[in-house]
Amino acid sequence: MGNERIIRTFILAVIGLAAFALWRPNSPDPTEDVRSRETRFFITKAHQDRRFDAVIYGDSRGLRGLSPAVIGDQVPGLRIYNFSWNAGGMNRDMYAEAEKLLDPASQSPALILVPTALSFMSFKRSNSQFNEYRHKPWDQVMLYRHLPRVADWFQPVSPSVYPRKVLDIRPYRELVQVFHPDGWIETDQTPLDDLAEMTVHEERLEGNSVDPELIRDFMAQTADWTARGIRVFACFLPAHPPRVTLEDSILGFDKDAFRADFARSGGIWLDLPQTGFESYDGSHLTASSARRVSALLGEALASEMR
């Protein structure tokens, strides 16, 4: 009786698994349907074994705002990778990780840093997202890197997917993400909401500030890279101007002084226009704006590299 029940259970479970995989419900929230691709994207990024001529490093603004392919169109032949992370912090651990991605044989190794006031907050030292993916169990790393179809097949579904479908609960904002192998996440949102969470953002940032030690490290690292023949570029990416002003003023981030210090440390500042772009949530650029700003960055880079 017992073995028969066990065997029947396994047979039924296998049928159930296959049926579910074939007819899995689409989530009302598109971000949930790309979880497997997202995991693969970040696992690949955390375990990247390819090497490049230029590496972009920043936080989520850089991650969603800069397309290496578009930049590369302006600088043909330059192998570029976007190594930015959500909640990415400017700190020595991440500088070392970014540098590891540079090809030692490259003729023109370069780092393109995309700092924000938020990226200099002390708690960003934990590099939470990078560490989460870097320390995934090896079987998961193997699965996502080498058996992506299997990972897609068994991609988890949110436990609330059926109630949400029945109740027709859709996210207020629908985020559509495309994960590019060059490290860029092309992102769009419907509807656009530049003022999203401004009040709460202000409330939560109150009492915090940029960490001066992290800014000193940034300059010291720039000087060190420059001395070793690595060209260091930096730029501020545009976002919704009131949001950026809010962050800079609450966190005490003096951009002019920062730019001047950076130039003194040997870095090359790339000036990008800060207005005229579209942000979907006040912080991150839409896909079309990201392409435009990437093209501008590519032009500036090309002119500096000539």
Added chain:
Amino acid sequence: MLFNSLIFLVFAAIFFGMWPFIKPHRQARYLLLVISSFIFYGWWDWRFLFLIIASGLLDFFAGLGMYRRPSLRKFYLGLSLLGNVGSLMLFKYSGFFADNLSWLLGQFGLDVQLRTGLPAFVLILPVGISFYTFQSMSYTIDIYKGQLKPTTNIFHFFAYLSMFPQLVAGPIIRAADLLPQLEKENHTTEQQRWEGMHLIVHGFVKKVFIADNLAYFVTEAFSNPVHSPNTLYWWVIMTAFAFQIYCDFSGYSDIARGLAKWMGYEFMVNFNHPYVATSLREFWSRWHISLSTWFRDYVYIPLGGSRGGELKSQTNMWITMLVSGFWHGAAWNFIIWGGLHALSTTVERFSRWPQRVCALPGGRFLASFILLVQVWVTWVFFRAGTLHQAMDILGSMFSFHGGFEGLMYDLGGTKLLTLAVIIGIAALREFWFFMGWHEREFVPGRWRPHVQVTVMAVLIVVCVFFRGPGSQFIYFQF
């Protein structure tokens, strides 16, 4: 190696493929258990296998020494306790003592950072050290008390000490229970195998469906450096954590018991629906039973137990609770957690509120509710990274700041619904038990086997497709 990893599936398939052929031969059975358990543990970090081996060798020979030379019993017991408590102190508590001593010296103007002087390896907490050292200690203490005859077969002993299903997170099995079971070739009945599968599948549901899905929200709340002041939010998060830790830990115990059943062994029940308790005393008779009874038998009773009057009994209970808190983690948070449980137990003892409340109409529900509020509040200290964070969270929980709108901001409609679904399912399991319902009341006899098979298959699908993003078991760190 984690139960919820792909590699464990491969490991289990190989082990249970070999087990029926090996188990008739006693020595080979012990060897297979020991080697498999060492592979299971060594997968995490093989270097710390030496710690288990050293701890085991010490207790094996101490046990033999006590039995063969009774006049030196105290000496051998002392040696065993020194070795086990010493390794716990070194690997689990040295950082804590170094930090506190540094702080104390700082109060006298001496700026000494003792932690930096510690060798790096003692700052790595070996997985499951608190479990296997307690299991090992109980062996020698039982021999000392004359309650157990030591085994003379070293593989028999190590099969008991390192048995992989319960090695890293319990249940803490007593030698008197497991050593005799290991000696025999236990044939499993078909019903036992079915029950084993039932435990394994339900354990996985608790772990990967409930605990891992809740882990996402709890981790996000506790690791967010920008503290939410919303009262409702923190009560929701603490409810999520209460079910996360319960399902994470009891899920592990269920899987361990199920695997043991498949081998033909019985492990004690470790969790018996603790959240249906109506008093703290009852809660502790249902939560982590193998540890509670360990502390009762090896700490509380040797201290004098309830003999010697109320004051002595309360003092012993307080010591036991504080030590139990410290066992969970080398931080003041855990000691305070133990202290709060002791305080609530004392209040309960003298006010007899559970009995009074339970006597009211609907009092059982009310008593259970009051207990849960107490338990939720103490969990704050258990989960918080620092005392400061714990106080911030408690401040928010009782500030009555913000309402549903704030909750929607912190979580959003989708997340809130997801939380509601998971907590609802977890709570329903407990409510089902609280009400004393049984499937036979709902399913006619002839349909029951079919319903059981279908439910089990559905649960497997749920584990695979509705699994959450968490992975590690919480109690591994203790």
